[in-house]
Amino acid sequence: MKAVNKLTIFILVAILLLAACTSEQDLISQNKGNQTTETSTEPLGNQTGSKEIPAKLKKPIKIAVITQLSIGTFSSQYISGVQSQVKEFGGEVQVYNADNDLSKMASYIDTAVSQKVDGILLDHGRADALTPSVKKAVAAGIPVVAFDSDLNIPGVTVIDQDDYSLAWNTLRTLAQDLNGKGNIVYIWVGGFTPMERRNVIYEAFKQRYPNMKEIAKFGNATSNTALDTQAQMEAILAKYPNKGDIDAVFAPWDEFAKGATRAIQQAGRTEIKVYGIDLSDEDLQLMQQKNSPWVATTATDPAEVGKIQVRFLYQKIAGEPTPQIYSIQPHLVEKQTIPNKQVSMNQLDQHIEGWGKSNVAYTPWMKTLAEEVKKK
Structure with a gap:
């Protein structure tokens, strides 16, 4: 019998699940109460933790954001979310766009490591091309949080949109x-x-x-x-x-x-x-x-995705535990549910329950940090 690879097994399981679905409920989103911490779409973070700013974050930190490909308004709103959250925390951001060149993306990671940045955010990218460079970052003590990537490296948090x-x-x-x-x-x-x-x-x-x-x-x-x-x-x-x-x-x-x-x-x-x-x-x-x-x-709200990714990175820098993987809960948006008047992404929460608002990866000291930055 020929060996069956993991992807084939997943496809077969998915087919069986979809074929068995005769109700109108979403197969993948149901039974949320049974999800594990790693894949939970409920808020993560030490909500009752200290309000005191961690020592490593009492000075502005430098973050490198490295994207596989930056096309369209989704990407621009994602980057805007990253930048706004880092700005709120008083940090600095440098964005590198690899223009869909994975070797260039890996090179940018190496550059960030050599520049001794405080943290690295990855947008897309593939494990076969990026793993050696990401491991260099981890070995150098630089926290890494990836978005929509297939990386599987201990200590690297990978978030996705499910x-x-x-x-x-x-x-x-x-x-x-x-x-x-x-x-x-x-x-x-x-x-x-x-x-x-x-x-x-x-x-x-x-x-x-x-x-x-x-x-x-x-x-x-x-x-x-x-x-x-x-x-x-x-x-x-x-x-x-x-x-x-x-x-x-x-x-x-x-x-x-x-x-x-x-x-x-x-x-x-x-x-x-x-x-x-x-x-x-x-x-x-x-x-x-x-x-x-x-x-x-x-x-999902692309700006919120960027903010969540930043907060996970700040938690890592602070030495707080973070999950290996985290899936952000998506929402179905239908034309018929949106009013005839023009509605922006910032107003979608009025029509789509749970849209764009979360306390994922939030720790109380983050509020203190943001307040301190405002005073400066």
């Missing part, structure tokens, strides 16, 4: 809206840990709903991903010109969703619905347009 839940929430909504039957276009690109995870659920989704037919698949990550996607989607629309040829588009990245949405709008084919992942102010405005085919997306 990509399996992201994909299932959106795909479940798509299937329900189409009554389990329809022709779909799938926009996807490999080489990114979150995209690979979302694809696992998509493959299981196709097994769960055999009457959902994928008629086209494409996708690239470039410096103009949304624009390139729009052009590719226009070609797909030309190939399938009739109403009913395409029922929906699954775009597991907001840059893909933006491009597909604009192509569909310009072609006047708004009977085709777009289902995405991730959300930003630009995305939200596009969804709220009267003729927008973008009807649903599952997301």
Whole structure:
């Protein structure tokens, strides 16, 4: 019998789970009470700890933020969240964008180590390319917190958006809206840990709903991903010109969703619905347009993701325990639940329960630190 690798096992398990789901409840988000501390979406942190600022944080610290690829408003809002939280704590941030070059990303980590920064934040990246450099940082006593990465190094905290839940929430909504039957276009690109995870659920989704037919698949990550996607989607629309040829588009990245949405709008084919992942102010405005085919997306607040990552790093610098992995709870955002008036990301909490507000990785001394910084 041929050996079955771990990914195959996971896919098979996911297929069985999805196939067994006959209720309308989210498989991945249910039974939250049974989650372990490492994967809990409940607030972490020593809420009753000391209010005294740790000795290591009584002086401003320097943080390096190293990103695999910085494209679109989601990335910019994530970086903004990082910068605002560090500023609140009186620190300094240097951002390095590797432009989707993993060797450059590893080199930036080495640079940060040689510069003896106080902490390193990683945005995406793959373990096969980054592990040696990250281990150098750990060996040098520099704390590391990664976002949406497959790193598995003792002492390195990795946070993510629970990509399996992201994909299932959106795909479940798509299937329900189409009554389990329809022709779909799938926009996807490999080489990114979150995209690979979302694809696992998509493959299981196709097994769960055999009457959902994928008629086209494409996708690239470039410096103009949304624009390139729009052009590719226009070609797909030309190939399938009739109403009913395409029922929906699954775009597991907001840059893909933006491009597909604009192509569909310009072609006047708004009977085709777009289902995405991730959300930003630009995305939200596009969804709220009267003729927008973008009807649903599952997301976390990118700015809040950045803030949580910073707080975990500060906890590490303070010598406090942090989890090896932490998944941030995502939320389904549907066009029909948003009022007709323009709503920004900062106002979504008024319409989506639990959006963008958490005390994850919060310790009481952080409030004291922020107050001290304000006085200066």
